[in-house]
Amino acid sequence: MYYSQCIRKLFLVGVFLLPSFVWGQVSGTVSDAADRQVLQGVTLQWEGTTSGTVTDGKGFFSLVRNAKHHRLLVRYAGYRTDTVIIHSDTSLALRLHALSTNLKKVSVRGRRKASFSKMSSLQQTEVITTEGLRGLACCNLGESFENSATVDVGYADAVSGSRQIQMLGLTGVYSLMLLENVPFLRGLSTPFGLGYVPGQWMEGISVSKGVATVKNGYEAITGTINLEYEKPLKGDRFTLNLYENSDLKSELTAKLNHRINEHLATGLYLFGTYDTRRTDHIGHDGFADYPLQRQFNILNRWDYEGHGGFHSQSLVNYTHEKRLGGEMDFEESMRGNDSIYGFGGTTNRLFFSTKNGIPLNSTSSFGSQVSASWFRQEAYYGLSNYSGEEGDLYVNLLVNAEVSGGHIVDYGVSLRYRHVDNLLHLLPTDTSQLAIFNYKHKEMIPGAFGQYTFRYGDDFNATAGLRYDYNSFHRRHLLTPRLHFRWHIGNQLVLRGVAGRGFRTPDYIAENIGLLASGRRFKANSPLALEEAWNAGANLTKKWKLADERELTVAIDYYHTRFVSQTVVDLDQSAYEVLFYGLDGKSYSNVLQADINIEPFDGFSVSAAGKVNDVWCAYNGTLMRKPYTSFWKALMVLSYHTRFEKWRFDLTTQLNGPQRLPLNKGEMQGDAPAYLYMLGQVTRRFKHFELYAGVENITGHVQQHPIIGADAPFSQAFDASVIYAPLMGRLFYIGFRMNVL
Amino acid sequence: MKKTVIILIISIAFLSGNAFAQKKNTKTAEIAIPGYCCKGLNKTIENTLAYERGVVEWTLNPEKKSVTVVFRDGKTTADKIEKALAENGVRTANHKPNPRAIEKLPACCQPAAKGESGNCKH
Incomplete structure (x- = not known):
């Protein structure tokens, strides 16, 4: 007979007491409430006395009971101080809640849920867990958001295969992509960047909506996406993933983790993808549906957890990618030929980051983040050639301290140096004149920030932050105020609010590189100014506990973004041109979203979401909807x-609302219709491995003619940048995953 | 109709015969789990046994800190099952747990799994 007892949800339990046989003594362990890792160096002290102790490397403590004082204070830097009242000899398993996630990792391992919204975080945060990623084919980051209504992913054009995200109805460049809290994909890496993150390297993704706190710079206007890669101290010794799809695309992921000693561990992660076949199922226009893609990606990381709470995480990542697309018969050697259209691109990217943290005393800690990246891309779209190079260096030093009354102060300084060199030889048609755009710039951005977190018990916290930066390129002093609050009204009902300002340097060529796949001429007023916007929003989340530890969560949120200055990409004045100019008039976005998550019975979960995007911008004095933004979206995710977990079934259904198309030369004008997109996967788990098989785009709905003027690619009639529906037909895949603990 | 009934009877006989055969070949072992701390460990134990070849059924005995496992003789042994538990971080009488797997146990179960006593009293 099977004997099963429900496992108590330990996450939300602050303290639980267990009887003990030792007299006159209190002992136990202290661990993190979120990831259950034991905490070393936690101070335990009888309130009003000087007697106390500190936990050892295993999170243990034991101390003699005090006859007069019964209140035991439990304190640890970066965590909420807890008080336990003790009247008898006990053994305790204490859990502390992290205050900020900046120096702390958000670990989602062990939680058997595909995604969940955090109740305790300051900002509205949705976490996509390893479990959630396992239920998707997740070749790369671009495919990891299929079950999230918050992040939309779309294609940039029909030849390059580049995918871009949208958050709060605005392109991904206005949000900030972090890797373990260090800025990771920004600048020139943005257009193809989602492809540089292998899905199998990640152990979780946190998506936070609205302006971020001031700690990570003046960007992150619409939100932050924080990626967590596997940690060598905790990860499995060896993991292997093989994937093959019906278009003969093969992928391999291998992860090796080695623990050198109890403090030091290293990980080596590899990823490779190889396409062997081009297909032309869509449009039958002589153009490949998807470019041939070859990628090699390697990452080496080192984690050190020393005595006294010192910890260090360093990683280096190299990505090499080659793409080849365009007409079916095009080969690389035909580049520059004006009788056959081809697309090609080579990218090399090197990224290094190191994070170090140390407790200064029992209530404060110091952290440093240093990152450096080098990026080089060469691409050609027909006769146009593009090359982009970028170097980025970033140093951020932070102090986190608890002041009297449990309030928190964070302050720090940062410096960013960025050098960008874009060279575009634009020849959209074989009869047009060659236009050369050389957009170079160097930015030095020194900055300082301070932030105060006011706390009232466990139920209310508010953070007010201000940062000052100087941008040497734009020669501007920038003040960035940001405000956040979280109020637990009671009974698992949480209200959150956020407001703040943000800035960003636009890279108009790289960010709109998909437009090179068209006969449009580029016209730019340069230099383009720094972009500036305000963002504000509110969220209400309510959680109900059902029987058998199941939960029902309902969340509703609304966010507003308003631009003060913006680089407008105007496709509506002419179908033969794209104009870049500074905003003159209004530009704003309103996004309303509602989410429901429920587990009707053990093992079965349903999440449904609906979203309305209302995004407008002034184009040459006329307020119009922003193109390629769905007016609404509905999503349903079923998982059983x-x-x-021997068998697992996942089914996702997305209904993407209509979107406005810009003026173009094709048949589809005005608003493109809504469409349905479904994907599903079955996973079978065995003792040491698992097998999965799935279908992407089950209904097979695709854009009928993604390339306008495909028969004359070097004329003005050509345009492969008008994309409003999926570009991949029904796709089957199978995979194999194994791990050695 | 007659045929169907006959087939049904035969299949029932076959199935029950199979069940008898199963009972004949099964063994029962009580595996001690000295590192058993609280029901936080149940999931790890059950998830291990569920994927073990030859394991027919089991009963957890939290008070006795043990698990009673019924398994098919010839397909597995009590020692193999113990080994599998240890591989997933559960300390048994004869096998030391895999240190990497211990890290994945709930924090309250980790000290006991490492063989450190005195902090998990039930």
Whole structure:
């Protein structure tokens, strides 16, 4: 007979007491409430006395009971101070809640849920867990948001395969992509960047909506996406993933983790993808549906957790990618030929980051983040050639300190140096004149920030932050105020609010590189000014506990973004031109979203979401909807697993609302219709490995003619940048995953 | 109709025969889990046994800190099952747990799994 007892949800339990047989003594362990890792160096002190102790490397403590004082204070830097009242000899398993996630990792391992919204975080945060990623084919980051209504992913054009995200109805450049809290994909890496993150390297993704706190710079206007890669101290010794799809695309992921000693561990992660076949199922226009893609990606990381709470995480990542697309018969050697249209691109990217943290005393800690990246891309779209190079160096030093009354102060300084060199030889048609755009700039951005977190018990916290930066390129002094609050009204009902300002340097060529796949001429007023916007929003989340530890969560949120200055990409004045100019008039976005998550019975979960995007911008004095932004979106995710997760079934249904198309030369004008997109996967788990098989785009709905003027690619009639529906037909895949603990 | 009934009877006989055969070949072992701390460990134990070849059924005995496992003789042994538990971080009488797997146990179960006593009293 099977004997099963429901496992108590330990996450939300602050303290629980267990009887003890030792007299006159209190002992126990202290661990993190979120990831259950034991905490070393936690101070335990009888309130009003000087007697106390500190936990050892295993999170243990034991101390003699005090006859007069019964209140035991439990303190640890970066965590909320807890008080335990003790009247008898006990053994305790204490859990502390992290105050900020800046120096702390958000670990989602062990939580058997595909995604969940955090109740305790300051900002509205949705976490996509390893479990959630396992239910998707997740070749790369671009495919990891299929079950999230917050992040939309779309294609930039029909030849390069580049995908871009949208958050709060605005392109991904206005949000900030972090890797373990260090800025990761920004600047020139943005257009193809989602492809540089292998899905199998990640152990979780946190998506936070609205302006971020001031700690990570003046960007992150619409939100932050924080990626967590596997940690060598905790990860499995060896993991292997093989994937093959019906278009003969092969992928391999291998992860090796080695623990050198109890403090030091290293990880080596590899990823490779190889396409062997081009297909022309869509449009039958002589153009490949998807470019041939070859990628090699390697990452080496080192984690050190020393005595006294010192910890260090360093990683280096190299990505090499080659793409080849365009007409089916095009080969690389035909580049520059004006009788056959081809697309090609080579990218090399090197990224290094190191994070170090040390407690200064029992209530404060110091952290440093240093990152450096080098990026080089060469691409050609027909006769146009583009090359972009970028170097980025970033140093951020932070102090986190608890002041009297449990309030928190964070302050720090940062310096960013960025050098960009874009060279575009634009020849959209074989009869047009060659236009050369050389956009170079160097930015030096020194800055300082301070932030105060006011706390009232566990139920209310508010953070007010201000940062000052100087941007040497734009020669501007920038003040960035940001405000956040979280109020637990009671009974698992949480209200959150956020407001703040943000800035960003636009890279208009790289960010709109998909437009090179068209006969449009570029016209730019340069230099383009720094972009500036205000963002504000509110969120209400309510959680109900159902029987058998199941939960029902309902969340509703609304965010507003308003631009003060913006680089407008105007496709509506002419179908033969794209104009870049500074905003003159209004530009704003309003986004309303509602989410429901429920587990009707053990093993089965349903999440449904609906979203309305209302995004407008003034184009040459006329207020119009922003093109390629769905007016609304509906999403339903069904997930079922049998006992012990031997079988797992996932089905996602997305209904993408209509979107406005810009003026173009094709048949489809005005608003493009809504469409349905479905994907599903079955996973079977065995003792040491698992097999999965799935279908992407189950209904097979695709854009019928993604390339306008495909028969004359070097004329003005050509345009492969008008994309409003999926570009991949029904796709089957199978995979194999194994791990050695 | 007759045929169907006959087939049904035969299949029932076959199935029950199978069940008898199963009972004949099964063994029962009580595996001690000295590192058993609280029900936080149940999931790890059950998830291990569920994927073990030859394991027919089991009963957890939290008070006795043990698990009673019924398994098919010839397909597995009590020692193999113990080994599998240890591989997933559960300390048994004869096998030391895999240190990497211990890290994945709930924090309250980790000290006991490492063989450190005195902090998990039930």
